[in-house]
């Protein structure tokens with residue numbers, strides 16, 4: 321299948337990786353040429369890691385990388401049978417991207433959005449045929465995490481649901497299918513925990529490493545809520561909180577410490593600093 325991935329940032333590049341390994345021809349599009357170079361190197365390096373861990377052979381690694389094309393050119397998406405949108409969490413931007421791409425895709429193409437929280441019904445209402453739209457919510461890092469939330473918009477057709485669930489199984493992930501409610505099942509709970517952890521940092525309960533250790537060692541979370549916020553991106557978490565506050569009320573009010581860090585460009589792992597300083601891909605605790 322020809323899969324178009326829109327946006328080559330944190331999520332788009334790993335979704336492209338997953339689809340290429342599963343045997344799909346992937347066109348990864350971004351508006352920023354430099355991001356595309358980084359994205360390809362990132363995928364190549366993670367594929368090398370899979371070879372080292374004997375999850376892939378060298379031949380499979382090379383074939384997956386050959387199936388991945390990066391481009392800024394919209395026409396390169398022509399005829400794609402699936403598009404997965406992974407541009408920033410802004411409904412106007414998502415509408416602009418999907419409206420532009422819609423006419424170029426195959427007539428029956430499935431259109432997925434990787435939104436973490438926005439209404440899938442609203443994201444998809446710009447499509448010529450919104451019944452082809454569905455949420456395909458991958459988790460970070462998408463090439464490792466086993467879950468994809470399939471989110472059904474008000475107008476998502478039964479056919480689109482089946483296509484989405486079978487695509488998720490085909491790329492080796494487990495689907496949970498949820499209705500279109502703010503934050504779905506995962507982000508709403510995950511963000512609530514992260515938000516409370518940030519308030520605890522603000523009020524001096526403990527430092528980030530100790531708060532994270534409490535959840536990791538006391539509750540068996542593989543990663544504490546503040547480290548996870550750094551991995552996800554503080555800007556991404558802020559966008560989600562602002563939307564959930566609008567939809568669900570003041571309990572999702574973004575903490576000041578989060579706003580301050582975002583304003584200062586401390587966006588987490590991708591910028592080398594968030595709640596932690598990051599060196600060689602690891603937080604300094």
Ligand SMILES: NC(=O)c1ccc[n+]([C@@H]2O[C@H](COP(=O)([O-])OP(=O)(O)OC[C@H]3O[C@@H](n4cnc5c(N)ncnc54)[C@H](O)[C@@H]3O)[C@@H](O)[C@H]2O)c1
Pocket residue numbers: 326327328329330331332349350351352355405406407408409410413417434435436437457458459460551552553556
């Ligand atoms: N970061 C996470 O952990 C995470 C997890 C699950 C879901 N999500 C969701 O995935 C989406 C993407 O998040 P991200 O963290 O990858 O963002 P990001 O900021 O890392 O990447 C977004 C990319 O989109 C590109 N872009 C902007 N405008 C574009 C356009 N018109 N056409 C094509 N590309 C364009 C940017 O250049 C950037 O490379 C968001 O909806 C977010 O909520 C994020």
